[in-house]
């Protein structure tokens with residue numbers, strides 16, 4: 322299983338239920354890497370999508386402990402074991418913070434977009450640079466969009 326995430330220079334990923342910033346090149350890359358794959362997400366991340374609707378062109382596996390929560394076009398799971406039984410190996414974890422924390426242990430590759438800025442934040446991703454079990458295997462050049470500098474870094478489990 323893989324994960325994909327955009328972090329700032331402190332590995333922050335969200336603030337008050339929203340992304341820290343929107344980089345259109347990164348959103349396009351997210352689409353290219355996830356299209357055709359099952360995506361795994363938490364109920365709060367689903368709420369950030371337009372109309373709170375699942376992402377099109379992908380099987381959406383959504384975690385929620387609310388037994389009455391249902392969403393058209395999505396499959397809802399009430400715990401991790403049920404999700405793990407239903408997912409396929411080509412699934413990609415797309416957040417948010419709690420889902421990354423719970424499922425990173427099952428991932429062997431993480432696509433990280435590192436935004437070279439610091440934002441106010443209340444949700445973080447584990448610092449993979451400080452985690453001995455992860456190594457950066459591909460580091461792209463520094464790119465820039467609307468004054469924001471960022472780079473793509475791929476981490477693999479050692």
Ligand SMILES: NC(=O)c1ccc[n+]([C@@H]2O[C@H](COP(=O)([O-])OP(=O)(O)OC[C@H]3O[C@@H](n4cnc5c(N)ncnc54)[C@H](OP(=O)(O)O)[C@@H]3O)[C@@H](O)[C@H]2O)c1
Nearest residue numbers: 327335338339340363364365366385386416417418419420
């Ligand atoms: N930068 C990025 O790449 C990125 C990507 C995605 C999200 N984000 C940001 O991350 C933030 C959201 O993260 P978050 O941690 O607050 O929320 P989240 O992980 O998206 O969703 C949390 C919800 O998932 C459900 N859940 C979590 N663990 C579960 C389990 N073991 N079993 C069943 N259900 C479970 C619960 O839903 P119920 O409450 O319904 O029970 C929980 O409230 C937002 O700011 C968002 O913009 C950033």
